[in-house]
Amino acid sequence: MKKNLIMFLALTLLVSVFAACGSNEPQFEPDDAALALLEEGAFADLLSPVDATIAQSLYNLGELEITACSVYCSTGATAEEIAIFRCADAETAKEVELAAKARLESQSATYASYAPEAIPEIENAVLRVRGCYVACVVSGDAALASSILDRYMK
Amino acid sequence: MKSGILKYALTFLSVFVVLIAFVFVGSCSTADKPPVSSETDPGTELSTPNGTETPAPSQDVPPTDAVETPDPVPPTPTPTPEPTAPPTVLPASDPVDDEWFSDAAFLGNSLVDGFRLFSGLTTCDYYAVTSMTIVSSTDMVNLMNQKQYGKIYILLGINEIGYEPEVFKGQYADLIERIREHQKDADIYIMGLSPVSEYRSTTDGLFNMTRVRLYNEQLLELAGEKGCYYIDLVEALSDETGYLPSAVTSDGIHFEAVHYQVWLDWLRTHHA
Numbered sequence: 001m002k003k004n005l006i007m008f009l010a011l012t013l014l015v016s017v018f019a020a021c022g023s024n025e026p027q028f029e030p031d032d033a034a035l036a037l038l039e040e041g042a043f044a045d046l047l048s049p050v051d052a053t054i055a056q057s058l059y060n061l062g063e064l065e066i067t068a069c070s071v072y073c074s075t076g077a078t079a080e081e082i083a084i085f086r087c088a089d090a091e092t093a094k095e096v097e098l099a100a101k102a103r104l105e106s107q108s109a110t111y112a113s114y115a116p117e118a119i120p121e122i123e124n125a126v127l128r129v130r131g132c133y134v135a136c137v138v139s140g141d142a143a144l145a146s147s148i149l150d151r152y153m154k
Numbered sequence: 155m156k157s158g159i160l161k162y163a164l165t166f167l168s169v170f171v172v173l174i175a176f177v178f179v180g181s182c183s184t185a186d187k188p189p190v191s192s193e194t195d196p197g198t199e200l201s202t203p204n205g206t207e208t209p210a211p212s213q214d215v216p217p218t219d220a221v222e223t224p225d226p227v228p229p230t231p232t233p234t235p236e237p238t239a240p241p242t243v244l245p246a247s248d249p250v251d252d253e254w255f256s257d258a259a260f261l262g263n264s265l266v267d268g269f270r271l272f273s274g275l276t277t278c279d280y281y282a283v284t285s286m287t288i289v290s291s292t293d294m295v296n297l298m299n300q301k302q303y304g305k306i307y308i309l310l311g312i313n314e315i316g317y318e319p320e321v322f323k324g325q326y327a328d329l330i331e332r333i334r335e336h337q338k339d340a341d342i343y344i345m346g347l348s349p350v351s352e353y354r355s356t357t358d359g360l361f362n363m364t365r366v367r368l369y370n371e372q373l374l375e376l377a378g379e380k381g382c383y384y385i386d387l388v389e390a391l392s393d394e395t396g397y398l399p400s401a402v403t404s405d406g407i408h409f410e411a412v413h414y415q416v417w418l419d420w421l422r423t424h425h426a
Contacts, residue, residue: 045404048411050271058271073271076264076284077405114264114285 025131026153030084033135033152034070037082040148042139045080047072059083059099064092067132079107079118083136090131097129100136107138128153242378243386249422252277257304261294262286264408265348266309272411273418279303287313288325295329299336306337307385307421309345311369312407316360323372330380341426342382346370349392351399354406361407363388363396383426390420 038047050058055071065088072082083100087093104125111118124142128135130153139145258278260266266282269275279301281294288310298306308329314322330342347366355362370388377384391413393399398406402413 046402046410048272051274051276053276054271075404075408075410076268077403077408110284 026133028133028152030068030070030086030133033084033149034072034082036151037137037139037145037148038072040144042137042141042144042148043074043080044140045074045078047074047080047082055083059096059103061085061096061099064095064099065089066092066096078115078140079111079122079138080140081107081136081138083134085134087132087134093129093132093134096134097127100127100134103136104138130154242374242382242384244383244424244426246423247425249419250425251422254422254425255305258307259298259301259303259305260307260309261291261298262307262309262345263313265312266307268408269414269417272414274415275418285313286310288322288329291329295332299333303337303340305343305426306333306340307343307345309348309387311347311373312361315347315365315369319368319372322369323376326373326376327380330376330382342380343385344373344377344382345385346373346387348387348390348407349396349398351403351406352395352397353400355397358406385421385424387417387420391416 034049037043050071050073052066052069052071055069056062056064056066058071058073066085067088068086070082070084074080083103085093085096087096104122104127108119108122111122121138121140121142126135126137126139126142126146126149128146128149133153135149135153137145137149252275255275255278259281260269260278261281263282263286264284266280266286267284270280270282279298281298283290283294286294291310310326310329311322314325326344330344333340333342347369350358350361350363350366355364366388370386374384376382388396391398391409398409399413400406402409404410
């Protein structure tokens with residue numbers, strides 16, 4: 001009986017660790033990571049924040065449950081962009097990752113003829129998923145952007 | 155001698171008197187004609203313009219010539235005031251709120267996409283694609299024409315700035331016609347090309363204010379011809395030097411969020 005109880009408790013603990021976003025998963029505000037990326041000089045263009053509603057529309061997120069996001073878009077002169085989402089759960093994060101990939105493909109098609117110099121930046125975009133978080137960053141310095149993101153979602 | 159002179163004088167005087175009498179009688183015969191006036195002899199009925207027959211004059215009344223009266227002058231018709239055509243370039247007026255744009259569509263290139271992202275105006279519909287030209291706008295125009303709008307704002311041209319201006323104008327005219335076929339009640343606002351920065355203008359053979367103004371002259375003309383309104387984005391978005399402020403742009407053409415607010419404010423105050 002005691003053995004069964006211990007087994008049951010261990011299993012419960014194991015399940016709770018892997019369910020949703022536990023204490024081992026990143027915990028940060030998307031705004032903090034986005035500001036760090038902006039301030040540490042990874043971008044050549046002028047990036048401005050967009051409203052959460054517009055951000056969800058831009059990434060075709062539909063009814064996906066996003067608990068927080070920070071999206072900065074360029075003037076249009078380049079494809080540089082910052083998009084960091086905190087999703088309701090890991091499953092939603094996977095859906096958002098797919099949406100981010102589609103966004104990159106769309107940008108690639110647009111800029112291929114419009115501003116071909118933007119293509120390498122799009123191809124080298126940092127797309128990272130950790131727990132409930134998704135980050136998609138198109139910058140002039142992908143390595144720098146990646147190292148900044150490591151501080152938040154390694 | 156004296157009697158001869160006297161005789162001669164008497165003869166001359168007689169002849170003179172006869173002559174004077176003759177002249178006198180002649181002048182009296184012309185005085186019988188009555189003067190032309192509105193008053194008529196009460197015994198005579200004048201012929202009227204509608205052809206009423208004049209009765210024969212009485213035998214006791216000396217015949218008079220028909221009095222000519224001028225035909226009545228028809229009254230000068232009051233000219234119907236021609237409807238005043240609405241101005242192509244709208245003057246500044248009281249600002250409208252976001253609700254005013256709820257039946258508006260914005261069609262255009264990356265700058266319209268920027269307007270969508272940064273202006274904060276969410277009550278309207280956007281049909282914007284980076285790199286859109288008139289030629290490539292067909293799909294978006296067809297999509298837009300599936301819904302009826304009260305106002306349609308168009309910004310195209312910066313991606314075609316290398317064309318001949320007249321060719322551009324011709325293509326734009328066709329675009330207006332295509333839109334009008336489906337949007338019969340919409341006010342169409344042709345937005346002129348926005349300014350470029352001084353650096354861009356002085357270093358680029360195409361993206362410069364000379365060509366921007368050349369295109370905008372065509373667009374202003376087109377707006378007048380097609381009964382559209384013209385929005386002067388150079389006036390709206392340039393600084394006192396006539397260029398796009400360098401602080402708001404990285405490439406001299408596109409601009410950051412804060413400048414879209416200036417654009418929106420201009421549209422709020424320049425409307426039909």
